[in-house]
Amino acid sequence: MGLLTALEISGSALDAERLRMETLATNLANASVTKTPAGGPYRRKEVVFEAVPPTSFSSTMQTALDDAQERELPRVEAKVVDDASSFISRYEPGHPEADENGYVLYPNVNPVEEMVNLVEAARSFEASVAAINAVKEMAQRSIDLGK
């Protein structure tokens, strides 16, 4: 049915944005962690979004039969990767983690940047929720047809 695909696509967006918000929250929470179990400060995590078409054979076959191109529209997928930028170095000779020159390595997290990204992620999340609501209402109006 035409509208179910839209729900799938918007659902994938909700998943992706939620993963992004969780990652941003983790970054904010660990913004001052100078010592992790693996040694060294916390490294910032970033989320990479990718548009992936549905890969199941049945959906490709179905699309070939009824030419419903919209079934092949890309879903969005999010992956968590490490931010490879360098750590922030601060001069704190009294710090237990200070090296021989008195510098401490802090996580490469900029709280202001994370907050802005959080706001954007929340806005995108709400946009997909709006899309789901619109589609859901359309489907329910169709059910009302018989009344």
Place this chain on the structure above:
Amino acid sequence: MSVDLISNATIDQLSGYLDQLARRQTVVAANIANINTPGYKAKEIEFSSILGQALKGGLERTDPRHLAANGAPAAGRIVEQEGLASRLDQNNVSLDRESAKLAEIALKFGASIQMFMLRGRTIRSAINDGR
């Protein structure tokens, strides 16, 4: 006097239109879902292909291997929108534009459903002798 009760031109047109609206809404949902995907270009349903097919009167088979779809409503191709500005991550989806389309399509859908129901009520009233 012959009145086509169940299938008539209004119902056929309307159901085709409802299908089209559902397709358009799916494309809008995909655009909104991919608003943060780098390199994603906003898609839309190409109107000119629908118009061309409507003028020719039906689906055209350009290749003998194509499955025939007799009488099926013309389905526009999903293409990338032209002339949109891209942001730094090469994504050109505008949330405002897509949200406006979302509302517009939902409204049109509601209006078509109303017309559909009116037709149903007309038939029902005829069956009940105008009661």
